[in-house]
Amino acid sequence: MSPTTLYRGHEGMWMWVVHRVTGVAIFFFLLVHVLDTSLVRVSPEAYNEVIGSYKTPLYGLVEAGLVAAILLHAFNGIRIIAVDRSTWALRHQRQLVWAVWIAFAVLMVPFLWRHLGHVFGGA
Amino acid sequence: MTAQSPTRPPRVPSGRTRHNAEKWSWVFMRVTGPVLLVLILTHLFINLMTGDGISQIDFAFVAGKWASPLWQVWDLVMLVLALLHGGNGMRLLVNDYAQRPWLRKVLHGALGVAVIGIIVLGSLVIFTFDACPVDADPSLLPSFCEDVR
Amino acid sequence: MTHHEYDVVIVGAGGAGMRAALESSQRARTAVLTKLYPTRSHTGAAQGGMAAALANVEDDSAEWHVFDTIKGGDYLVDQDAAEILCHEAIDAVLDLEKMGLPFNRTPDGKVDQRRFGGHTRNHGEAAVRRACYSADRTGHMILQTLYQQCIKQEVEFFNEYYVLDLILDQDPQAAAPGEEVAVAGVVALELSTGDIHTFRAKSVVFATGGAGKVFKTTSNAHTLTGDGMGIALNAGLPLEDMEFFQFHPTGLAGLGILLSEAARGEGGILRNSEGERFMERYAPTIKDLAPRDMVARAMANEVREGRGAGPHKDYVLLDLTHLEPAHIDEKLPDITEFARTYLGVEPYTEPVPVYPTAHYAMGGIPTTVRGEVLRNNTDTVKGLYAAGECACVSVHGANRLGTNSLLDINVFGRRAGIAAAEYAAGLDEAPVLRDDAAARVEAVVTRLLATVGGTGTERVADVRKALQETMDRNVQVFRDATSLEEAQRVVAELKERFKDVAIHDRGRRFNTDLLEAVELGFLLEIAEVVVAGALAREESRGGHYREDFPTRDDENFMHHTMAYATEDGVRLDTKPVVVTKYQPMERKY
Amino acid sequence: MTATAESPAVGEVKAMQVTLRILRTNPEGTADHKPGESYWQEFQVEAHATDRVLDALHKIKWEQDGSLAFRRSCAHGVCGSDAMRINARNRLACKTLLKDLNPAKPIIVEPIKGLPVEKDLIVDMEPFFASYREIMPFLVTTGNAPARERLQSPEDRQRFDDTTKCILCAACTTSCPVFWTDGQYFGPQAIVGAHRFIFDSRDEGQWDRLEILNDKAGVWKCRTAFNCTEACPRGIEVTKAISEVKKVLTTGEI
Numbered sequence A: 001m002s003p004t005t006l007y008r009g010h011e012g013m014w015m016w017v018v019h020r021v022t023g024v025a026i027f028f029f030l031l032v033h034v035l036d037t038s039l040v041r042v043s044p045e046a047y048n049e050v051i052g053s054y055k056t057p058l059y060g061l062v063e064a065g066l067v068a069a070i071l072l073h074a075f076n077g078i079r080i081i082a083v084d085r086s087t088w089a090l091r092h093q094r095q096l097v098w099a100v101w102i103a104f105a106v107l108m109v110p111f112l113w114r115h116l117g118h119v120f121g122g123a
Numbered sequence B: 001m002t003a004q005s006p007t008r009p010p011r012v013p014s015g016r017t018r019h020n021a022e023k024w025s026w027v028f029m030r031v032t033g034p035v036l037l038v039l040i041l042t043h044l045f046i047n048l049m050t051g052d053g054i055s056q057i058d059f060a061f062v063a064g065k066w067a068s069p070l071w072q073v074w075d076l077v078m079l080v081l082a083l084l085h086g087g088n089g090m091r092l093l094v095n096d097y098a099q100r101p102w103l104r105k106v107l108h109g110a111l112g113v114a115v116i117g118i119i120v121l122g123s124l125v126i127f128t129f130d131a132c133p134v135d136a137d138p139s140l141l142p143s144f145c146e147d148v149r
Numbered sequence C: 001m002t003h004h005e006y007d008v009v010i011v012g013a014g015g016a017g018m019r020a021a022l023e024s025s026q027r028a029r030t031a032v033l034t035k036l037y038p039t040r041s042h043t044g045a046a047q048g049g050m051a052a053a054l055a056n057v058e059d060d061s062a063e064w065h066v067f068d069t070i071k072g073g074d075y076l077v078d079q080d081a082a083e084i085l086c087h088e089a090i091d092a093v094l095d096l097e098k099m100g101l102p103f104n105r106t107p108d109g110k111v112d113q114r115r116f117g118g119h120t121r122n123h124g125e126a127a128v129r130r131a132c133y134s135a136d137r138t139g140h141m142i143l144q145t146l147y148q149q150c151i152k153q154e155v156e157f158f159n160e161y162y163v164l165d166l167i168l169d170q171d172p173q174a175a176a177p178g179e180e181v182a183v184a185g186v187v188a189l190e191l192s193t194g195d196i197h198t199f200r201a202k203s204v205v206f207a208t209g210g211a212g213k214v215f216k217t218t219s220n221a222h223t224l225t226g227d228g229m230g231i232a233l234n235a236g237l238p239l240e241d242m243e244f245f246q247f248h249p250t251g252l253a254g255l256g257i258l259l260s261e262a263a264r265g266e267g268g269i270l271r272n273s274e275g276e277r278f279m280e281r282y283a284p285t286i287k288d289l290a291p292r293d294m295v296a297r298a299m300a301n302e303v304r305e306g307r308g309a310g311p312h313k314d315y316v317l318l319d320l321t322h323l324e325p326a327h328i329d330e331k332l333p334d335i336t337e338f339a340r341t342y343l344g345v346e347p348y349t350e351p352v353p354v355y356p357t358a359h360y361a362m363g364g365i366p367t368t369v370r371g372e373v374l375r376n377n378t379d380t381v382k383g384l385y386a387a388g389e390c391a392c393v394s395v396h397g398a399n400r401l402g403t404n405s406l407l408d409i410n411v412f413g414r415r416a417g418i419a420a421a422e423y424a425a426g427l428d429e430a431p432v433l434r435d436d437a438a439a440r441v442e443a444v445v446t447r448l449l450a451t452v453g454g455t456g457t458e459r460v461a462d463v464r465k466a467l468q469e470t471m472d473r474n475v476q477v478f479r480d481a482t483s484l485e486e487a488q489r490v491v492a493e494l495k496e497r498f499k500d501v502a503i504h505d506r507g508r509r510f511n512t513d514l515l516e517a518v519e520l521g522f523l524l525e526i527a528e529v530v531v532a533g534a535l536a537r538e539e540s541r542g543g544h545y546r547e548d549f550p551t552r553d554d555e556n557f558m559h560h561t562m563a564y565a566t567e568d569g570v571r572l573d574t575k576p577v578v579v580t581k582y583q584p585m586e587r588k589y
Numbered sequence D: 001m002t003a004t005a006e007s008p009a010v011g012e013v014k015a016m017q018v019t020l021r022i023l024r025t026n027p028e029g030t031a032d033h034k035p036g037e038s039y040w041q042e043f044q045v046e047a048h049a050t051d052r053v054l055d056a057l058h059k060i061k062w063e064q065d066g067s068l069a070f071r072r073s074c075a076h077g078v079c080g081s082d083a084m085r086i087n088a089r090n091r092l093a094c095k096t097l098l099k100d101l102n103p104a105k106p107i108i109v110e111p112i113k114g115l116p117v118e119k120d121l122i123v124d125m126e127p128f129f130a131s132y133r134e135i136m137p138f139l140v141t142t143g144n145a146p147a148r149e150r151l152q153s154p155e156d157r158q159r160f161d162d163t164t165k166c167i168l169c170a171a172c173t174t175s176c177p178v179f180w181t182d183g184q185y186f187g188p189q190a191i192v193g194a195h196r197f198i199f200d201s202r203d204e205g206q207w208d209r210l211e212i213l214n215d216k217a218g219v220w221k222c223r224t225a226f227n228c229t230e231a232c233p234r235g236i237e238v239t240k241a242i243s244e245v246k247k248v249l250t251t252g253e254i
């Protein structure tokens, strides 16, 4: 490896990275998620046992991360589509990146408040 | 640098373009994306935000949902689109990063198997799902099973 | 060492080289050797336009163009060549348009035209719109379009091959008048490997561009080091009219980066520190659009007489502030960007500091109107051609009109390409390259490389800087015997110092250090010729202004200068000017 | 010798010390480094804030280390020779002024990424030009040429004006993260080059060109990362050009 620096791209490049990483993460989660849901065909006990083992704080955090990934990927996906379709969006792509993060925050905060409440708040 | 004589690209007859696979893949991502947005966000909202959130999820919850054909179709469409969208996205990644042809083949193959396998499995589960299996502990089942019995 | 054989070898891939290649490669096996990737050539820096009397927007005629060219060149123009230039101009522009060049358009879709210095209606009545243009990147468009056509035609390029020597079948200076001297090929250094290549060819076309780097303040690229001219000189061929160097009035002050005359063509005005439009005093009729030599002198004079602007009163101002920003953006986007980037000046609202910058070599390798290189006043070297800025046809005489050079490279590039291919077609075989063809190049490279970490005590950069400074100080817009003698002395001294330069790069691959040394060698030779010519020409004409002889002297100097490099320095000779229709008159605007 | 300070034109700017950290590679090796090995080297030069990075590189080459290799020609941003990575972004050395870089910190200079390095800041441009040649970057017409010029309205001329500015410097292509991942992608420049002809009303080869760009290695590889647009020293809206080509391919209308 040659000792080069990391390219200092702007918002567009970092959102590309985010989109890729979240896409892959969601994909692998989805594989697992379908497999575990399939256990409902095996027996209620099997399903509940596995789902029950997910109900740990650690897994709760993973779950939160997943939701974060989906939200980011989804909103950024909309931004990408907008950029491809409209010249206005293309010229304002940087501002749109911030819009994505704001929309993300707006949904994430109430979700986290509720979700972490369930995760750590007992039940 | 060696002397180079530019090679002219192979000429194709004028007219509309012919190899459109990548174009359709691109369009597909853009069509399925927004649909998935609606499907997934609603799914997440119902599962994680209403009622008791994540703690409510158990066999009874799932069975309760799938009692309605709406949620059956919903989850099925979501499953298929998400896998096709995600699978195609992964294919693009493989194209970008796997330089060696054999590796590319192997990874594409694995992807195909995984996507088709999971779609088949998921559809089977949704359609052949029995909310009230006879030999199960009744306390684990959704409440409506009592009526069925 | 690798050996190649072609029918035609073209040295240089600027406008002239590629225009020649387009013709020649259709007719003969052609190789184009260039020290830069073709699209890096300095033709791409040309901004303002290309002259042709298309009469798309105003009444115009090729004949008026001929007259303007001759008058602009202070009657040192060969008039037969000027007629060819201006009459073929129209097709030259139309050819480029058909190749795809995106000219700016008139509302009815024709090629648009703008005003440029010295181009007039009806023999001087008023400025005429003759320059075909593409915003302020006409040269860029020409270079790109020609390169694109070369790709289409699958022209064979040898990119980053540095030609170092020209091989003739005998010494042209030793040959008797009338005796046949023919070209055999060239020797080149492949930059990426440091390998030496010989090219045997039936015809060779030189299109290596200008030599602006003999000066410090110049609009020219770092790579414009007069290689072709230097190589010709070393091969025993003469250079013509080298004392005529054009100083473009509007270089960014201190930097030399060019702001096209188009700025004035579109309405820009030159002002001194008092805000006066001083060109009204020097050229009452066409004012700021007078020929370049006159404007440059006027500017230098304003500064000399204390009316310069700025903290050191050493520049004047180009005022565009009265133009609409939208108009500026449409017609002059690049040059206004230069002012912003490099001087931090906003041309919408502030005048731009400008001062004359060394721009264009009117002189060069003497050729006939077919592009054949002359080895004396009458004999051509068989199979050897030259075109573009490195050549002297001479269509520019003592001062080139703006937009006539892009025209020159297209008209005479084309002619040289055709002539070279036709000559090659009529020849069964190229003269054999001498066994020791590459020896001289090897010797040069080896000698220079031998100084690696060794005996050399001089730095290339120091010698070059001293050369450029002395040329700027002594051989610029104003010259006189004292300054020229000073320059002569310094150049001679620098030539001695050059023998002792050290190359710090020890390798052969991309040894740009070595290249700079070779280029400096050419610069020194050219400077010597420029100064010798300027000293001998005891008159003022066009771009050459002698304060000790401030008027034109047709009696004694209505002739071209021919300079030869000999064992004992520069030998000067003269060559008559071809006059067809226009007798010399006083030059007033 | 001639150690006269270059005097800047407008206003007096005082000289300062700047440090350049340059990523060097010598294919033939040096006393301390194996052939082809890349290593960082620091140089201190005296410079003015209004100097360009190219001036600083020249100072190093001319006064300290003659073996430093880089390409340059015009020195004012029109020839496209000196695209390089300066402070981790692609720029032209001749268009980047020191004052815009925070000269208090070392200025980091590397070759552009994704093309084989030949020596120091010089990379092999051949793959880049090969992509350009592949998209048929020349006017294609059929039938007899008219006697005079082909007519084109100023509006039609305007449609492709932006992409005619390209100087083939490769700053865009070598800043594109997709181009780095695999050498397959034609890269943004090739699309810019094609755009210039696709939207030229005089051209008749659009669909041949579009066919090439519709390929696996073509426009669909672009993930709208915008590095290209941000890197372009000519201010070309590269991503917009790519997007316009995509639009033509999806709608079938030019």
Ligand SMILES: Cc1cc2nc3c(=O)[nH]c(=O)nc-3n(C[C@H](O)[C@H](O)[C@H](O)COP(=O)(O)OP(=O)(O)OC[C@H]3O[C@@H](n4cnc5c(N)ncnc54)[C@H](O)[C@@H]3O)c2cc1C
Pocket: C011, C012, C013, C014, C015, C016, C017, C033, C034, C035, C036, C037, C038, C041, C042, C043, C044, C045, C046, C047, C048, C049, C050, C051, C138, C139, C161, C162, C163, C164, C207, C208, C209, C210, C219, C220, C221, C224, C227, C228, C258, C260, C359, C360, C387, C388, C389, C390, C402, C403, C404, C405, C406, C407, C409
């Ligand atoms: C800033 C600027 C603006 C200008 N604007 C205008 C204008 O508006 N209108 C106008 O008419 N004229 C203009 N000119 C003048 C005009 O652009 C040039 O005179 C003309 O482009 C020269 O073209 P050329 O083909 O002769 O040389 P160049 O374009 O300089 O090409 C020289 C070629 O020779 C090659 N070469 C050189 N040495 C060697 C070697 N040793 N071995 C191999 N290859 C070599 C180079 O690689 C290059 O490809 C302008 C000039 C400048 C500098």
Ligand code: HEM
Pocket: A019, A020, A022, A023, A024, A026, A027, A028, A030, A070, A073, A074, A075, A077, A078, A080, A081, B029, B030, B032, B033, B034, B036, B037, B038, B040, B082, B083, B085, B086, B087, B088, B089, B090, B092, B093, D222, D223, D224
């Ligand atoms: C929630 C709504 C979603 C939207 C709006 C959306 C949108 C998009 C869009 C527009 C693209 C194309 C990006 C481009 O070409 O530059 C894309 C790529 C991708 N998506 Fe999604 N997507 C969503 C959900 C998903 C899901 C559920 C998965 C995983 C199963 C997923 C995985 C991927 C992957 C792996 C890519 C490829 C990324 C890349 O090539 O860089 N996406 N998405």
Ligand code: SF4
Pocket: D165, D166, D167, D168, D169, D170, D171, D172, D173, D188, D189, D192, D231, D232, D233, D234, D235, D236, D238
């Ligand atoms: S589009 Fe811009 S960055 Fe890319 S090669 Fe052309 S000029 Fe350079």
Ligand code: F3S
Pocket: D175, D176, D177, D178, D179, D187, D188, D221, D222, D223, D224, D225, D226, D227, D228, D229, D238, D239, D242
């Ligand atoms: S950086 Fe690359 S991904 Fe597209 S927008 Fe530019 S080509």
Ligand code: FES
Pocket: D071, D072, D073, D074, D075, D076, D077, D078, D079, D080, D081, D082, D083, D092, D093, D094, D095
């Ligand atoms: S040197 Fe020409 S673009 Fe920088």
